[in-house]
Amino acid sequence: MTHHYREQIKNIASKYGNDRGYLMNIAHDIVNEFGYISDEMVSNLADVLNLPVVQVRDMISFYAFFPRKPLGKNVIRLCNAVIERMKGADEVGKAFEKALGISFGETTKDNLFTLLHTPCIGLSDQAPSALINKIPLTNLKPADVPQIISELKAGKDVSDLPQARVQLNLKKEGEVICAPLDSGTALRNALNMKPEEVIGEINKSRLRGRGGAGFPTAMKWDFCRKQKSPIRYLICNADEGEPGTFKDRVILTEYPDLVFEGMTIAGYAIGAKEGIMYLRGEYAYLLENLEKVLAKRRHLGLLGEHICGREDFNFDIRIQLGAGAYVCGEESALIESAEGKRGAPRDRPPFPVQKGYKGEPTSVNNVETLCCAARILEKGGEWFSKIGTKDSTGTKMLSVSGDCEHPGVYEVEYGITIENLLELVGAKDTQAVQVGGASGKCVAPKDFGRRISFEDLPTGGSIMIFGKNRDLLECMYQFVEFFVEESCGWCVPCRAGTTLLEKKFRQILDGKGTAQSLAELRRIAQTVKSMSRCGLGQTSANPVLTTIYDFADLYAEKIKEENGKLLTFDLQKAMKVGIEASGRTKEGVK
Amino acid sequence: MSTNVVTFTIDGVEIKSAPDKTIIQAADDAGIYIPRLCYLKDLPPGGHCRVCTVKVNGRPVNSCTYPVAEGIVVENDIEELNSFRRNIIEMLFVEGNHFCPSCEVAGKCELQALAYRLGLLTPQMPYLYAQKELDATHPDVYLDRNRCVLCGRCVRASIHLDKKNVFGFENRGINMKISVNSNDGLQDTNLSKEDKAMSVCPTGCLVVKRQGYLTPVGKRLYDKKPIGSEIETKKVKS
Ligand SMILES: Cc1cc2nc3c(=O)[nH]c(=O)nc-3n(C[C@H](O)[C@H](O)[C@H](O)COP(=O)(O)O)c2cc1C
Ligand code: SF4
Ligand code: SF4
Ligand code: SF4
Ligand code: FES
Ligand code: FES
Numbered sequence: 001m002t003h004h005y006r007e008q009i010k011n012i013a014s015k016y017g018n019d020r021g022y023l024m025n026i027a028h029d030i031v032n033e034f035g036y037i038s039d040e041m042v043s044n045l046a047d048v049l050n051l052p053v054v055q056v057r058d059m060i061s062f063y064a065f066f067p068r069k070p071l072g073k074n075v076i077r078l079c080n081a082v083i084e085r086m087k088g089a090d091e092v093g094k095a096f097e098k099a100l101g102i103s104f105g106e107t108t109k110d111n112l113f114t115l116l117h118t119p120c121i122g123l124s125d126q127a128p129s130a131l132i133n134k135i136p137l138t139n140l141k142p143a144d145v146p147q148i149i150s151e152l153k154a155g156k157d158v159s160d161l162p163q164a165r166v167q168l169n170l171k172k173e174g175e176v177i178c179a180p181l182d183s184g185t186a187l188r189n190a191l192n193m194k195p196e197e198v199i200g201e202i203n204k205s206r207l208r209g210r211g212g213a214g215f216p217t218a219m220k221w222d223f224c225r226k227q228k229s230p231i232r233y234l235i236c237n238a239d240e241g242e243p244g245t246f247k248d249r250v251i252l253t254e255y256p257d258l259v260f261e262g263m264t265i266a267g268y269a270i271g272a273k274e275g276i277m278y279l280r281g282e283y284a285y286l287l288e289n290l291e292k293v294l295a296k297r298r299h300l301g302l303l304g305e306h307i308c309g310r311e312d313f314n315f316d317i318r319i320q321l322g323a324g325a326y327v328c329g330e331e332s333a334l335i336e337s338a339e340g341k342r343g344a345p346r347d348r349p350p351f352p353v354q355k356g357y358k359g360e361p362t363s364v365n366n367v368e369t370l371c372c373a374a375r376i377l378e379k380g381g382e383w384f385s386k387i388g389t390k391d392s393t394g395t396k397m398l399s400v401s402g403d404c405e406h407p408g409v410y411e412v413e414y415g416i417t418i419e420n421l422l423e424l425v426g427a428k429d430t431q432a433v434q435v436g437g438a439s440g441k442c443v444a445p446k447d448f449g450r451r452i453s454f455e456d457l458p459t460g461g462s463i464m465i466f467g468k469n470r471d472l473l474e475c476m477y478q479f480v481e482f483f484v485e486e487s488c489g490w491c492v493p494c495r496a497g498t499t500l501l502e503k504k505f506r507q508i509l510d511g512k513g514t515a516q517s518l519a520e521l522r523r524i525a526q527t528v529k530s531m532s533r534c535g536l537g538q539t540s541a542n543p544v545l546t547t548i549y550d551f552a553d554l555y556a557e558k559i560k561e562e563n564g565k566l567l568t569f570d571l572q573k574a575m576k577v578g579i580e581a582s583g584r585t586k587e588g589v590k
Numbered sequence: 591m592s593t594n595v596v597t598f599t600i601d602g603v604e605i606k607s608a609p610d611k612t613i614i615q616a617a618d619d620a621g622i623y624i625p626r627l628c629y630l631k632d633l634p635p636g637g638h639c640r641v642c643t644v645k646v647n648g649r650p651v652n653s654c655t656y657p658v659a660e661g662i663v664v665e666n667d668i669e670e671l672n673s674f675r676r677n678i679i680e681m682l683f684v685e686g687n688h689f690c691p692s693c694e695v696a697g698k699c700e701l702q703a704l705a706y707r708l709g710l711l712t713p714q715m716p717y718l719y720a721q722k723e724l725d726a727t728h729p730d731v732y733l734d735r736n737r738c739v740l741c742g743r744c745v746r747a748s749i750h751l752d753k754k755n756v757f758g759f760e761n762r763g764i765n766m767k768i769s770v771n772s773n774d775g776l777q778d779t780n781l782s783k784e785d786k787a788m789s790v791c792p793t794g795c796l797v798v799k800r801q802g803y804l805t806p807v808g809k810r811l812y813d814k815k816p817i818g819s820e821i822e823t824k825k826v827k828s
Contacts, residue, residue: 039773054758054771061760061769325762342759347637347655489759489766492639495740496681496718499764503716520714527677530650531640 006044008033013048020049021358023059023340027066028321036067062342062488064118064324065281072107072114074152078130081120081243082438082478083401083464088142089128093117095145112153119326119482120243121282124401124464125169125408134284137163166285170250172424174395174411176375176387177368183257184302186378190265191308195225198269202373204381206393211237211329211366212436212460212535217373220363223353224270227361234267234275235338235357235364239322239329241280242437243482244462247397248367250409252279252286255371256293260317262370264303265377267315270363275317278334281324290319326486327536331364332356333488344490345534368397368461388414392453396461400425402434403467418448421463429468432551437462438479439539442472444550473554476543477505483540494537497528501541511568514561522548600644600664613653613664614642621825623818624666625675625704628741629654630790633750636742641675641704676708683710684717685764687736693794694802697810700792701739703817723767727775730783730799738768738795744787751786768795 012029016022026045030037037045042060046053060066076096080089097103100113107114123129126138135158137148144163151161158164170178190198203218224232236259240248251259263275279287294317297303307313320338322328328337332346335357356362365373372394376384385393392414398421401407405426412421418433433443435452436459443450443457450457466472480502489495504521507513513521525541525548532538548555560567572579579585596609600622607616612635617624627639635654642653645665653664665671682701690696704710722735745757745768756779760769772778781787783798791797807813 043773052755052758052771053773054755054769057760057769058758062762342762347635347652349657484764487763489740489761489763490638492641492678492681492685492739495764495766496685499718500681500684500715503718507716523677524715527674527681531643531674531678533637533640533652 005041009041009044010048018049020051021340027060031066036070059342066323073112074132075114076130076132077116077118079121080117082475083124083244084127087127091142092128092140095142099145099149119485122240122246122249124244124246126167132158135159135164136166136285138166168250168254169408171406171408172410176395177371177397178411181258186374187261187264187302188308190268190377191310195269201381202376205376205384207372208454209366210368214454214458217369220353221269224361224363227354229361231360232270232272233357233360233362234263234270234272235362236263236277236367236370237334237364238277238279238367239334241326241329242460242462244399244401244437244464245460246399247409247461251367251371256290258371258374259367260297262374263317264315265373266365266370268313273314276338277317277319278338279319279321281322284321327488330534330536344488389453391455396452398463399461400463402465403427404465414453415451417451418443427465430465431468431470432466432472434464435459438482439542441546472551473509476547477509479543480505491533493528493531494540497524498540500524501528508558511558511560513559514566515559518555596658596660598658598662601666607658611658613644613656613658616658618821621822623821624653626654627700627704627792628743630743633746636746638740638742641678643671672708676710679705679708679710680713680715682739683713684715695794697813699794700817703812707816707818725775727777731776731781732799733776733796735767737793739793740766741792743790744796747787747790754780756781756787
């Protein structure tokens with residue numbers, strides 16, 4: 001056995017030139033081969049790469065998709081995010097437990113199945129959903145489960161299961177992303193201009209980043225271009241991990257050419273020869289088609305050497321697969337990960353445009369941003385700037401899920417009110433709308449007149465709708481649980497703070513909190529928000545901070561306190577262990 | 591005006607500094623103490639603890655990584671920040687398992703000293719009572735993760751000062767822990783008790799065996815002066 005894997009690991013590593021920069025790919029290949037990566041394999045790999053074992057372990061142990069213990073032949077990862085649970089994921093989970101005779105986190109005795117939970121996998125519009133051996137299953141019902149298990153036992157391929165179907169669910173096509181594309185037109189237009197002029201066109205459009213922060217794209221490219229360095233990189237952020245976001249899934253499925261065209265234009269504008277698309281591990285099933293599109297573009301001369309016949313423009317793209325870590329959507333963590341390290345964000349400055357991938361100036365742009373850029377080069381910055389609002393030009397791809405009739409992706413003009421959006425998607429009796437995912441804002445009905453835009457309600461694309469009958473605070477609690485799971489652990493306020501927030505919140509939701517507990521909850525939340533190192537920690541208290549005032553009644557209901565006494569407190573129960581140990585009961589010594 | 595000097599203020603005091611310094615370095619040189627836990631003068635900054643957070647032009651930034659710049663207005667010793675810093679220290683006390691009265695580094699422990707300096711009384715946050723592993727396999731050294739604050743000083747010191755790679759991190763989030771360069775504990779690493787990494791731990795997590803309790807209570811490092819006074823005395827002198 002030992003010899004067997006030694007040889008294999010050596011082969012895998014040499015396929016990547018024994019370059020530690022490809023540690024993610026190497027680890028993926030090892031896990032694909034053996035199903036896991038043991039401590040011995042890690043030592044072995046460290047030897048082969050001539051690295052300290054502690055550094056390889058550091059990286060491997062970070063990612064959810066690099067198991068360190070053997071798992072079953074079929075690994076079932078059921079999404080248990082908020083929306084899924086609203087749609088019955090818990091019942092589906094119970095059906096799996098029953099059919100397999102194991103609990104979550106366990107493997108069957110015959111080593112055929114492992115049952116795990118996973119955060120949002122980008123299928124909230126067709127919940128409940130799961131990944132089985134990386135293949136997505138959607139719209140699951142408890143009744144489907146026995147059949148799924150028996151077919152898999154009989155050796156059927158996961159992709160042949162009737163549930164292994166992802167619907168596109170593109171519900172509204174707008175004029176920027178979803179318009180037809182003649183591949184190469186935008187790129188040829190760009191190549192007829194100087195790189196500075198391309199940036200000028202983007203500047204005219206007033207395009208801002210779609211990944212969350214809303215930074216002006218022209219400014220980012222200009223910063224990157226102006227760095228004194230012979231090497232620069234362009235990265236497309238396709239990590240799409242924010243709960244309730246799945247618009248990049250739709251773009252990558254339906255408009256991959258537009259994304260790659262945008263990447264190539266960006267590469268030309270900033271002066272990069274290499275582009276990387278960082279694709280979340282959960283989207284591994286999209287990889288095959290994306291590679292095909294890349295090959296086709298190379299064949300057409302739209303990628304590779306001398307693009308469109310231009311002697312002086314070479315640019316190619318590689319796809320880097322992630323491995324199950326939400327924080328890797330944060331641009332500096334993404335860069336660390338693409339370099340083959342743990343996905344720990346960096347302190348800024350320096351910013352990625354100054355010192356990014358491999359220490360070189362790097363522009364990181366969201367999938368949708370790059371699509372907009374391509375369209376701008378096709379139709380002009382002027383045209384783009386007339387769509388949307390003054391500070392938010394263009395359209396936005398929204399991923400809508402939760403309590404509505406038509407969940408799916410909608411390309412809408414910036415400036416749409418929540419009210420109009422709810423109407424569009426067929427939502428009635430809405431209690432609250434979560435704008436921007438777990439890290440975003442929970443919006444109460446009094447604010448439904450507000451607009452989706454950078455200046456009012458920004459969102460990377462996630463819109464989750466909670467109907468009147470939902471337990472809203474339980475939903476918020478599940479968001480906090482998500483952050484506990486996804487904190488990278490690097491800094492104290494987020495590593496410890498999110499867990500403490502979760503504990504305090506639970507105590508209150510269980511009716512064991514006092515007014516003092518609410519003050520404590522706020523104190524922890526404020527500390528996590530103000531002191532954390534990166535955007536993950538800084539927004540992880542939002543589920544609490546954006547509801548504690550607007551939904552104060554819901555919190556008040558949970559406080560069972562009278563005259564300073566906690567009504568839910570049971571003295572006898574609390575002292576049970578002590579009473580038993582001492583042998584004393586109310587009635588006297590036993 | 592010389593480009594080799596930048597001028598800015600910390601809590602209203604004018605500071606002059608070389609432009610390639612971080613805020614904490616410039617403050618140290620000027621005898622102004624910014625509380626910190628993971629930063630150490632001879633190591634690259636780690637950015638783990640966030641205790642050194644100050645406000646620059648009203649925005650919180652991390653002073654051990656943030657560069658000085660002409661004209662910035664830095665706020666440091668203000669209650670808003672001190673209470674956040676106290677909260678972080680409190681988080682560390684409930685995250686780990688700390689029993690100061692019986693701990694061999696009490697009195698010279700930076701975590702404990704920060705708690706005193708920042709006025710932390712009994713923690714109000716819920717204790718996590720986490721199970722932590724102890725590594726006593728090495729003949730001269732032990733690693734008691736109950737007291738580890740994951741400041742990463744040992745990791746950086748081993749790499750940058752000792753040119754070894756004895757320590758690293760493992761896992762993520764609340765499960766993150768210090769890991770060592772072997773599958774069999776510290777005994778299988780090339781750590782020696784003379785290593786610089788052995789002198790940087792701010793708490794009683796990474797310590798040399800058979801050295802405990804040698805200094806009597808009353809004579810320990812922080813028994814007489816609070817943490818930070820070694821920096822502040824510079825200011826009094828100049
Ligand atoms: C925790 C966290 C997760 C993020 N996830 C994503 C993501 O999945 N996709 C994305 O484009 N940006 C994400 N971002 C924002 C990126 O850091 C970065 O701002 C963005 O990719 C820049 O591209 P843009 O200018 O086109 O928006 C995330 C940020 C944080 C803090
Ligand atoms: S805020 Fe959270 S995710 Fe970000 S660096 Fe700190 S621990 Fe990591
Ligand atoms: S390491 Fe410091 S804080 Fe922890 S128990 Fe020892 S003296 Fe107390
Ligand atoms: S062992 Fe000590 S130096 Fe190392 S991370 Fe833990 S507390 Fe810091
Ligand atoms: S896929 Fe489960 S909530 Fe998004
Ligand atoms: S001292 Fe700056 S983050 Fe710890």
